[in-house]
Amino acid sequence: MTVTDTPDFSKGCAFVRGQYVPIERASIPITDLGFLHSDATYDVVTVWNGAFFRLDAHLERFRRSCQRWRLDPQLSDHEITTILSQCVRLSGLQSSYVEMLCTRGQTPWGSRDPRQAVNQFYAFAVPYVWIANEQQRVNGLSLRISDIQRIPPDSVDPTIKNYHWSDLTMGLLAALDSGADTVVLVDRQGHVVEGPGFNIFCVREGTILTPESGMLEGVTRRTVIEMAQTLGIKVQIRAVTVQEFSTADEVFVTSSGGGVIAVTFVDEKVIGQGKPGAMTLKLAQTYWAWHEIPAMNVRVND
Numbered sequence: 001m002t003v004t005d006t007p008d009f010s011k012g013c014a015f016v017r018g019q020y021v022p023i024e025r026a027s028i029p030i031t032d033l034g035f036l037h038s039d040a041t042y043d044v045v046t047v048w049n050g051a052f053f054r055l056d057a058h059l060e061r062f063r064r065s066c067q068r069w070r071l072d073p074q075l076s077d078h079e080i081t082t083i084l085s086q087c088v089r090l091s092g093l094q095s096s097y098v099e100m101l102c103t104r105g106q107t108p109w110g111s112r113d114p115r116q117a118v119n120q121f122y123a124f125a126v127p128y129v130w131i132a133n134e135q136q137r138v139n140g141l142s143l144r145i146s147d148i149q150r151i152p153p154d155s156v157d158p159t160i161k162n163y164h165w166s167d168l169t170m171g172l173l174a175a176l177d178s179g180a181d182t183v184v185l186v187d188r189q190g191h192v193v194e195g196p197g198f199n200i201f202c203v204r205e206g207t208i209l210t211p212e213s214g215m216l217e218g219v220t221r222r223t224v225i226e227m228a229q230t231l232g233i234k235v236q237i238r239a240v241t242v243q244e245f246s247t248a249d250e251v252f253v254t255s256s257g258g259g260v261i262a263v264t265f266v267d268e269k270v271i272g273q274g275k276p277g278a279m280t281l282k283l284a285q286t287y288w289a290w291h292e293i294p295a296m297n298v299r300v301n302d
């Protein structure tokens with residue numbers, strides 16, 4: 001037994017009720033409406049080689065999400081940045097998945113008026129999360145198009161990053177059961193929209209297509225659109241049909257959890273030559289190159 005109980009942050013560090021705690025000890029009250037009603041929003045920024053990638057874009061989206069759902073973290077962007085940095089520093093991680101959350105919190109006992117709840121801010125830093133394993137990144141993902149519809153945007157606004165994931169999770173379970181790696185959901189009109197935690201793209205005749213609405217506007221999606229502009233690649237942001245998607249020359253998905261990741265099978269049909277396409281590889285390479293651009297990176301220790 002040690003005399004002084006020095007906390008071990010090596011598996012990750014969380015900020016909970018004003019304190020930094022090892023990730024495995026981080027918890028929230030069971031009565032927080034963030035848990036009971038999924039009444040919460042969040043954002044995920046990554047740290048790569050000791051620097052936050054596009055932190056401004058993530059803070060801006062988090063701020064907007066909070067405002068739209070009438071949640072107030074009661075912290076400035078500077079204060080949030082300080083907390084996130086401290087989580088990363090304590091964990092000692094050079095590459096990290098950093099999540100910030102704002103929950104509705106608890107209402108006074110017996111009240112059902114959300115305006116009376118005291119909103120809570122939480123954060124944590126854990127090792128970098130890849131949405132695809134190494135083999136999947138090399139070979140490309142096998143993806144299934146679900147017949148489950150994404151929750152309609154008129155019901156739950158998908159541009160607010162949220163925990164209403166039952167549609168995505170049910171789709172993912174069915175896809176995994178069928179032997180695929182992941183899933184893409186459709187909207188009411190039958191257009192492909194997004195998957196569990198990622199945006200979708202396809203390439204047809206040298207032009208990149210990506211849905212315009214019905215999904216979260218991913219920071220990685222935005223990065224791909226900007227990279228395409230600098231590389232002189234045409235982009236069309238518009239509704240994409242299942243047919244266009246599944247017969248495309250190239251398909252890829254984007255997420256802060258790994259950047260640009262190739263898809264080589266859609267509904268068991270091979271895409272292109274059955275290996276990551278040239279445009280996908282170029283964008284993936286540029287994504288990592290942009291992690292060296294000073295204007296897009298904020299060092300954790302600054």
Ligand SMILES: *Cc1c(COP(=O)(O)O)cnc(C)c1O
Pocket residue numbers: 044161162194195196197198199215216217218219220221254255256257
């Ligand atoms: C987080 C997320 C994405 C990807 O957004 P990034 O900012 O690129 O990480 C896409 N769709 C959903 C549903 C998400 O939660």
